[in-house]
Amino acid sequence: MATPLLALSGVSKSFGAVAALRDVRLELYSGEAHALVGENGAGKSTLVKILAGVHAPDQGTLTLDGRPVTLGNPADARAAGIAVIYQEPTLFPDLSVAENIFMGRQPLRSLRRIASAEMRARAIELCERLGVPLDPDRPARGLSIADQQIVEIAKALSLDARVLVMDEPTAALSGVEVERLFTVARSLRDSGTAVLFISHRFDEVFALCQRVTVMRDGRWVSTDPAADLSVDEVVRRMVGREVTSLFPKEPATVGEPRLEVRGLTRHGSFADVSFTVRGGEIVALAGLVGAGRSEVSRAIFGVDPYDAGQVCVDGKRLPRGDTAAAIEAGLALVPEDRRQQGLVMELSVERNATLPRRWALTRMGLLFGGAERRAAGTWAERLQVKAARLSDAVSTLSGGNQQKVVLAKWLATHPRVLIVDEPTRGIDVGTKSEVHRLLSRLAGDGVAVLMVSSELPEVLGMADRVLVMHEGRLAADIPRDRADEESVMLAATGQGGRS
Amino acid sequence: MSEPAVRVRSALGSWDAIVLIAVVAVAVVGALTIDGVASPRFWRFVTLEAIPIALIALPMTLVVITGEIDLSVASVLGLTCTVMGQLWVWGVSSLPLIIALCLLLGAVLGAVNGLFVTGFGLPSLAVTIGTLALYRGLAYVVLGDRAVADYPAEWTNSAIAPIPGTTIPWMILVVAVLAVAFGVLLHATPIGRGLYAMGNNAEAARFAGISVVRTKFWLFAATGAMSALAGVFWTLRFASARADNGSGLELAVVAAVLLGGVSIFGGRGGLLGVIAAVALLGVLRNALQLAYVPANTLTIITGSLLIASVVGPNVVGMLRERLRRRRPATPTPSAST
Known part of the structure; x- marks a missing residue:
């Protein structure tokens, strides 16, 4: 494969005395869906926050198209074309779908007035591209979590995001909604977006992703094509560490x-x-x-x-x-x-x-x-x-x-x-x-x-x-x-x- | 440094002490420079004016420590005054019965605040701004523009009678007893510990088995009852029940509580500082009045002190923090904290 669209290498991050990430690497390619799996505390969320520009890594490099970049804040990440969809999106509940999509960069006409008609038309177009007809005028309040995620994805599309990070997006979705999300994710992938998919549900990982990266205790463990892996193998890699430095329970009389x-x-x-x-x-x-x-x-x-x-x-x-x-x-x-x-x-x-x-x-x-x-x-x-x-x-x-x-x-x-x-x-x-x-x-x-x-x-x-x-x-x-x-x-x- | 020495030093450097010193300073400077401040009559007047503020500031201190506020207190006072007047007009001639009914009314008005705050989870600032207007409005419904002023002289005299041999009104003893009771409740009982805990972190308080909702409800009811007591005193002192009695008094009460070192964000402060602050504001106000400072200027001074009391502890805290950070760099690391 060619140069990775986005590559992390040697990334480390500590919070006080706790090392959340140690020497982690990750390569995302255009047109590929990549799964990131690991136990609780394996460092997945920290990695996502580094990609989102929320945390700056202590060490390591991040390259985009082979060029090193620094993501000092979420705006930098957005400008670099990285969009993150969280498990529970944070929309402005009293603003409309269209206003949420274009928050902070509304199309303008003269005297810096918002071009509402244009904004509306573009919101409709984005939703159509995603195959999910959402009313652009309805307020975000009351949208299902699945629809809120679609709004976030539409926002990412409108920014021409090239990397789409989805942090456990399916945790709160029903089966039908998951299927719809995957249809959207696949079509984005096929049109050249790099998708990073984080999930605990292995059937979804294997249904969507070409490659799987396993993390454990803040370290990179392996990256392999999904076709070469089984669920049991992934689980083994996720948990496979030694039980050390722990005090085992002493036997006690079990009572009432x-x-x-x-x-x-x-x-x-x-x-x-x-x-x-x-x-x-x-x-x-x-x-x-x-x-x-x-x-x-x-x-x-x-x-x-x-x-x-x-x-x-x-x-x-x-x-x-x-x-x-x-x-x-x-x-x-x-x-x-x-x-x-x-x-x-x-x-x-x-x-x-x-x-x-x-x-x-x-x-x-x-x-x-x-x-x-x-x-x-x-x-x-x-x-x-x-x-x-x-x-x-x-x-x-x-x-x-x-x-x-x-x-x-x-x-x-x-x-x-x-x-x-x-x-x-x-x-x-x-x-x-x-x-x-x-x-x-x-x-x-x-x-x-x-x-x-x-x-x-x-x-x-x-x-x-x-x-x-x-x-x-x-x-x-x-x-x-x-x-x-x-x-x-x-x-x-x-x-x-x-x- | 040994533990008791540390405690003495921290007590002297505390906000309570600063306010207490300020009271003495204002009194001394006033007595030396303003004609009349040294007279017994001046102190009688200061005390009469401070009594209703102190009565309401006692429960208000507890309310603010739990992270809430009650701005409706002056309106509860006003409504109580008018109901007291109406009861007299209707021919209720037993003072103890009138006082009991007024206290009950105050408790109910306070409980309404408490119900909105705890039952519906509304911010107390919004709720009590609402009832500030509502209760004052009801006071006008009861008496309109009339004043009820024909109370028996023995009633009105009894409220302002001096302690024998002095000029100081005996009601200050009632305030003192209540202050001790509130002080003990806040500083030496499990309930008081709970108030500080919920003011700092309501969730952790719930995890410790403290009933945040129930406690706050009863605090609002108590604040209402104390405001009513202040209303009874107000009516008898001025021998006049009017709908506008005590208008704006909530500013004086909140100013005293905050100037007394209670954090507007809850969880911090004590009763001693608040009592000192009530005295400070009373002495300052009356001394300046004697010096012919206009009323508008006095209001400006009260407002400025209110701001200063909110900003002051923060600035002191920031300075302390800066000193503490600088300390490790100094060449005498052996200096104890």
Whole structure:
């Protein structure tokens, strides 16, 4: 083949101490659809953001038609002919379809007035070229996600985009809509556009793409013609890493059911989720981003309401959407986003660490001098939180220490059921193994642990059982001895029948 | 530096302390330069004027700390005044009963604000601008342009009676007791901790089991009741219930709360600073009045202080941050923070 239309080589990008991309390469050719696959956290999104001009790479080069280019901001990327379609497009809801397509570069007539008729005609022409007749005058509000993506693609066409990046565009689409999107993508491809397609759905990857690039842990793994690959081979390459530097769970006596979830349903998020976690057990909830795992744990904890089903702790049914009652019943949730959900960043370490159980620290209804400090101090010491002073704002701590404060906050309530959502995301390896040891010890003490995790080694190292969610439903319940990377990944990508 | 020493130093350098020092400075400079500021009569007048502002500023501090605001307080005060007048006209002759009904009315008006803010998730700024106009309008519906002024003298005298042996009105003791109660609630109870948490990050507060919706609803109701109490005092002090009572008082209350160091974005501030700010504004205003500064200029000064109080802490914070960043470069890294 000739010179690639767009080529990345040796691209690296770090966020603080976390390396998101290391020495990644990618070549896109005119008239070719190229798939990019990898687990959660493999670096796909970072790569897309570099192509979109949102992030600048720390190292490496990007060439367009063989000439090096720098994409300092999204406008640069657009000028270079790179268009990105996201899973959920961000249109201006109260502007019309035509106005959205031409936002910021409307055709003008004299006195810089917008040439509405011309804009409308060109919008119609673009939609016709895509084979999707959209009314150019209707507001974007109320368009289906599939139609919103068409508007974005029309925008890309009007900019003469030569590279079309689609970041999990099909996640929210129905079968018919996917087919229509693919028809559009194929016709663009055949007219010379380079298409980069990111998806977790292998059938779609193979239906659309000529070549497949696999990424893992921020690194490039392989690029091969799709015809030379099988689904099993792709999965193997996505997950094939060593399970190292992890603390495996110690065996514990499995006791009575502690957390029972029956038929839990929240329309649009998850449906008919049922499972039981027993004392002494660590049960992992695995699945891809967007499969509904965090939503399920939030509903169990009462932060979000649910539409049907029930949650019982030690046989006692919890009221719906009542976090205080859930805490009272012995539930604790270490949430996914510790900066937004786990901690009040501007408050001190001691206030954060005692927030859920501040009522228990009162005497005659009052928090007397130092009660919180003493309580927080006990747990800070036990978890070895490194803070200059407990009265310092928790925002001054490192990520790993912040996570310890969240854990301290909830362990201090002596939970009977502990839900941890991505407990080791974004923290260093040392703290990671401390967290794992802690979870294992808690299970040993009879706590039922439900661990939501996107990191397969963590899931496989820690869990007695692995529940796998796929598109809002429980797809598999795999006991420890039968759980391996392939069985979990296949269930998570909806290929459970093949394992 | 040892922990207690650090705390003393940070307390002295705090905004509360700056405002407290400013009160003393204005009082001393005023007493030395303006005729009459040193007189007991001046302080009686300052106190009478500060009482209704302080009554409303107490709950307003809590509301602003949760990240909300209530601009309808002066209108709740006005509507309460007119209802109080109407009750007297109808022949309700028990003062305790009238006060109880007025407080109940205030709580209901505040609860309406709370319902719109928490039940429908509307911004409190918009809701309370709406009820600012609505409640004032209702006040005119109740009394029109009339004034009810024929209260028994023992009622009106009781409201402004001095503490024996002084010129200071005894109502300031009621304010003091309420201030201690609100101060304890905010600074030494689990509820107070929850207010700071939800003002900083409502989502994290929900994840900690704090009922953000319920708490905010009751805060708005309490603000209404306190505004009504201020309205009762207002009516008795001036022996006059009129629909325009307390017009524009919300500006004085919000100015005091912000000048007292409470962040308009929520989550930061304390009651001591707000009480000091109420005193500062009261002393400054009355001292300047004695110096024959025109009323318009006083309004300009209040407005400027309001802006300064919002900008001030940010500038102080920025300067501190800059100093902190520069520090590592200085040749004495051993200097403690």
